[in-house]
Amino acid sequence: MNIDWFFIIEKIALISGVLALSLGVAMYSTWGERKVAAIIQDRRGPNRAGFMGLLQPLADGGKLFFKEEIIPTLSHRFLFILGPSLAMLVACMTSAVIPWGDTLTIGGRQVSLQVADINIGILYIFGVVSLGVYGIMLGGWASNNKYSLLASIRAASQIISYELAMGLSLIALLMLTGSLSLKDIVEQQRHSYWNVVYQPLGFIIFLICAFAECNRTPFDLPEAENELNGGYHLEYSSMKLGFYLFAEYINMFISSALMASMYFGGYSFPFMDSLGLDANLITILGFVALFIKIICFLFLFMWVRWTIPRFRYDQLMRLGWNIMIPIAIVNMLLTGAWILYKQG
């Protein structure tokens, strides 16, 4: 057997890096969320732990770890533990196919800043997203509490409904790019305009669906505390609750990275090929550019949460099925017609 050990070490380092990055960003998103909320509501936000409250996420994490862990007696014990684990696992899996940057050249080796450049990248993400619903459903059911069950069923039906429109908006994008690999999609945008120029409607549909898939306001009905006592994680305590909340922030980070890669050029930035800089430096600058785009999207997620009130459940379903899906289909037809027209 001739195993390329450097390849394995490189991939392990990359996977650990991406995982640490997603966890770190998710951690500081909780801080960012509170700061954004505070600014919008004219408050100060967390400012006790460390400079500007920057140590607040650590304090929260520590608190969650040391809280007493309660598993309800009548719950299904195994599934009760499996639920948050699945939510966390699925949230971390998506990052594998996102191109975090171009290639770095280290000691004569080309190191791609993408864990796996598979030729079905977008479908992989779609598959993993469709699995995200299991963690919520199992957790809600295993708690043996009717409010948890109701909330988890709400969450599941919401995710299933918005997956359809999301998939349709992606099909329109794929017709344009002709490739399912995220790396190819980013490389195409590097040499021409960003995809959002060609797919403005598709992007808006995808954005709305991403909000719904992440269970974020205005679609945070699974957690509507005035109706459901806190949602599907009602019976959870300690770090299991932390995992559910944390998975939501990781999902937010990943969807921001996805939107940045698919519609806003990913790691490419204007004039990146005409600067005449070293290739490695360009790659690092590209990573920084991607990160700035991601932070803009994260801010958008938070801005919307503290601005727009929650939908009613029937409104949510009507928006998903009667408005988003028809618009997505029209967008798909328009894209097809445009491609035909371009081909002459």
Add this chain to the structure above:
Amino acid sequence: MNTQQVIFLVLSAISLASAMGVILSKNPVTSVLCLILTFFTIAGHYVMLNAQFLAVVHIIVYAGAIMVLFLFVIMLMNLNADVEPQKRNWLKYAGAISGGTLLVILVAALRDASMPSLQSGSTDIGLIANLGKTLFHQYVVPFEISSVLFLSAMVGAVVIGKKE
């Protein structure tokens, strides 16, 4: 044994064990979860055959959509061991006999089937580009007909759903 054979054996062992779990477990939710695990291992086999598209579509359609609906129904039915009706003995015998007959037919049908091994040159046959070209050139008529079938199923679901 090379790496591929080891992966194949591990995958097959898990898929057989979880498939047994589907029928042996008393709790229907556990059965569903075992079935999902089975689907994952089958998707793993597809990846081993370099059919990535098939693998991921398998996961999206079966694990991501159909099994979610299964889980929905089972969770809402609120099945416990106490309220589950006891099955009669003759029902068990009938099940065993019909299952055994199916096994005999399957073995008889597959016994003489010729199974040509895949040529080593065609390892990228399952990649999405090749699959798409084959579907839209060689098999375009069956493909379009089946798409009409799916559309009619969707329209039917909407009509049933709209009925007051």
